[in-house]
Structures are given as C-alpha cells and as structure tokens.
Amino acid sequence: MKIAIVYSSKTGNTEELVYLIQELFIRKNVVVKLFRIEQFQMNELNNYEAIVIGTYTWGNGNIPHEMMGIFRAFETQDMKNIVTAVVGTGDSGYPNFCGAVDEFKSMLYYHTHLAVTLKIEVSPQKKDLSRCIRFVEIVLERILLYRAI
Numbered sequence: 001m002k003i004a005i006v007y008s009s010k011t012g013n014t015e016e017l018v019y020l021i022q023e024l025f026i027r028k029n030v031v032v033k034l035f036r037i038e039q040f041q042m043n044e045l046n047n048y049e050a051i052v053i054g055t056y057t058w059g060n061g062n063i064p065h066e067m068m069g070i071f072r073a074f075e076t077q078d079m080k081n082i083v084t085a086v087v088g089t090g091d092s093g094y095p096n097f098c099g100a101v102d103e104f105k106s107m108l109y110y111h112t113h114l115a116v117t118l119k120i121e122v123s124p125q126k127k128d129l130s131r132c133i134r135f136v137e138i139v140l141e142r143i144l145l146y147r148a149i
C-alpha cells in the first residue's frame, strides 16, 4: 500500500500524534511515509493510494498557513481516486475546536474519497489510543474497499 502522512506542527503535539498514527500502521504491517509539509512535493499527491493530513488549528479555527498549499492542491483537482483522512490536535478552550480538521473534512469529502477524521485534545493520551487504532483500521478498510470497486 502506498500511504503518506503529510503534517504540520508548531509546538510538537500534532507531530506526536502523527508519529503514533505511523506506529499504529506499522503494527498492522503497513509502511507509511511521513512528511513535514515543507518536505512534501505536491506533484507526488497522485502517487499515493491514501494521504493522511495531520494539522493543528491556528487563529480562530483556521488552517495553518503552511497547510494552505496542500489544501488548494486538493481543492483545485478532482482526486476521487485517492483515499484521504485527517487527524488534528487542538484546544477545546477555543471556540472552534480543531477547526482546521473541519475545514479539511468539508473540502476532502467533496474532492477525494474521505475515509475518516480524528480530533485530539492537545496531545494524544492513553485514553485516545483506541480511537487512533480505529482511525488506522478505517483507513486500511477503505483502501481495500476502494480497490475492490
């Protein structure tokens, strides 16, 4: 399976989350490539069966500016052949908890084969593990389902 996680993290919480997600894919014997957004070549998008977006939320429920390039890349092309998923960290003390996850969700639902989204309060804790495992399972199930169509 060709899966990439593309993420951004300012203070490390989202990075911690995507490392955990990567580890959970590995436990299912699936290797995924992990890219900070700055390292990811946008013309590579079509080379993956699945892309997992990892994002924190900034401003007032906003997508971080460095993630806007990949947001626009999906938004301006029809990529129904790619399975996507979104994970994010945020702080529920803000009115729009993980707003960037919601923004990606609405757009990816329309332009790609969106499988699942996951919002985590600040950084992943033990109590979040089962949700993270389920997230990975759903991505893998959707890739197999999509292949069969």
Ligand SMILES: Cc1cc2nc3c(=O)[nH]c(=O)nc-3n(C[C@H](O)[C@H](O)[C@H](O)COP(=O)(O)O)c2cc1C
Binding pocket: 008, 009, 010, 011, 012, 013, 014, 015, 056, 057, 058, 059, 060, 061, 062, 089, 090, 091, 092, 094, 095, 096, 097, 098, 099, 122, 123
């Ligand atoms: C200026 C500022 C604005 C923020 N705005 C939001 C917000 O609107 N919604 C939210 O859920 N979290 C918000 N956060 C919290 C961050 O998204 C949260 O701390 C996140 O875990 C940071 O991820 P990172 O460590 O990967 O950079 C904000 C944080 C800062 C400092």
